[in-house]
Amino acid sequence: MKRVVVGLSGGVDSSVAAYLLQQQGYEVIGLFMKNWHDDSVTISNECPWLEDSNDALLVAEKLGIPFQTVDLSEEYKEKIVDYMFNEYEKGRTPNPDVLCNREIKFDVFMKIALSLGADYVATGHYCRKSETTVNGETIYQLKAGADVNKDQSYFLCQLSQEQLAKSLFPIGELTKPEVREIAAEMELVTAEKKDSQGLCFIGKVRLPEFLQQKLQPKEGKIVQIDKDDAVYAVAEDTGVTVLDKLRQNATKINYTPEMGKVVGQHQGAHYFTIGQRKGLNVGGTKDPLFIIGTNVDTNTIYTGLSSQHPGLFRKGLFIENSEVHWVRSDMALANGETTELMVRIRYRQPLQKATLHQYEDGMYIAFDEPQSAITEGQFAAWYLDDELIGSGVIS
Template structure:
């Protein structure tokens, strides 16, 4: 009997992951990760981790599997929270969920599980694992979940072969309704529980308030850039190479206050992200304002009216050489090579047709259609068919 440690989060997905593994004859252990101590930033009087760990315990008792809580809050603070503050301070927008999987669940947590004699670690992610042979060696694939509406492979886009080798995703072939149906049949306490929407494992946190703990408010101006801005009418320069053209396309427009008009004030450019609409508190425009750029150096925010504003769209993005990550090392591009893929720049975005171009200066992802709100610090992930083969941090 192979031993599997399941990350029981107190939600329905991980509950059913544990149930299915037990049905398949594995020796299952449930572990709950406590990743947060600081009650001062979780919203409302409810203490989400206590409630969640209780539910996880009840599920483990019902399934008859051993259970314990492990405290990873120190590692979480160091690897996720500090990183987030750091990124926001630089004007980038990190994705804590992707990081949490790479640094916590499939690293710190996995090491603890293996030290308990586990052969595998299982989570309640909606994705699947495949295995093929390349040059006589096993190669693991990260495949989309069968429930197109819930596919979570994007959140695992930074995993490596060694991590996938030890991972199991028991619910990847099920849909959410099927998962709830099993939980109801089993009379599990988590059957009707809502999906958690907070930061990965921290629970219900309002991001601006969370960030204000470390990043001091600093008043600045909000500018509105008209659709008629000259910078959108500029003629394209002549390029000597494809790389030069891509570099140009991947560079965001730099705005100055002179390009638009002052429409309001804000509490700090580092609290805001591109594509954001809420929280600006500027009224009186025909269409809602969207953030099209932030400038940390001058503490300015630039906005445009409507979701079709030209300032929101770009066709190309760049990933720095050190931040290109291939799950499928055998598909890695050499300098000068290209690859047609389908890519996304955020969770739940429809996959978009794109071409990868690898140069010494980095990897360029050029989409067939311009994309809205390409945001520095977020992850771009690319697929071949239903397999996610690589990813990188948008620079």
């Protein structure tokens, strides 16, 4: 019997994952990760870890599997929370869920599981794993979950072949309603439990208050830029190299206050992100205002009217070489190579047609259609059909 450690989170997905593995004849151990101590910034009782660990314990008891809790809050603080503060301080928007999978679940947690003699680690992610052979070598494939509405492959976009080799995703072929049905049939306490929202393992967090622990509020101006501003005029492409054009499309506009009019005040540019609409508290506009740029050095936020404002859209992005990651290293592009793939720049975004260009300094992604709210610090992930083959941090 192969031994599997399941990351029991206290939710329905990991509960059913444990049950299915047990049905398949694995020896299953449930392990709950405690990653957070500070309740002062979580929204009351939205996702307290105590309730989750109790639910995980009840599921383990119901299934008759061994259960224990591991406290990873120090590692979580160092690898995820501190990273978040640093990124927000630089005016970037990190994705803690992607990092949490790379650094905690499939690294720190996986090492603990393997030290317990586990052959595999399993989670309740909606994604699938399969195998193929390239030049006589086994290659692991990370594929989208069968439930299109719940596919979570994006959150695993930074996993390596070594991590995938030891991973199992038992619910990847199921839909959410099917998972709930199994949980109800088994009378698992988590069957009707709402999906957790917010930060991986912390729960719902009031982001400004969370960030205020480290990043002090400071008043700055909100500037509105007109959609017809000269900065959006499209230059002629004559005599421009492919690389110049890619760079131009991937470079964000450097706004200055003189370009627009001041429409309000904010409490710190580092609390805001491109594409954000809520939290500006500026009234009296006929369309909603969207954030089209932030500058943490001058502590200024730039906004535009409506979701169709040209300042929200860009045709390309750039990923520094050190941040380019291939899940399928056998498919990595060499310097000077290009390939057409499907790309998404945020979770649940429909896949977009794009061309990847690998250069010495990094990778440029050129989209067929302009994309809204390309955001520094977020992950772009690229797919071939339903297989996620690589990703990188937007710079």
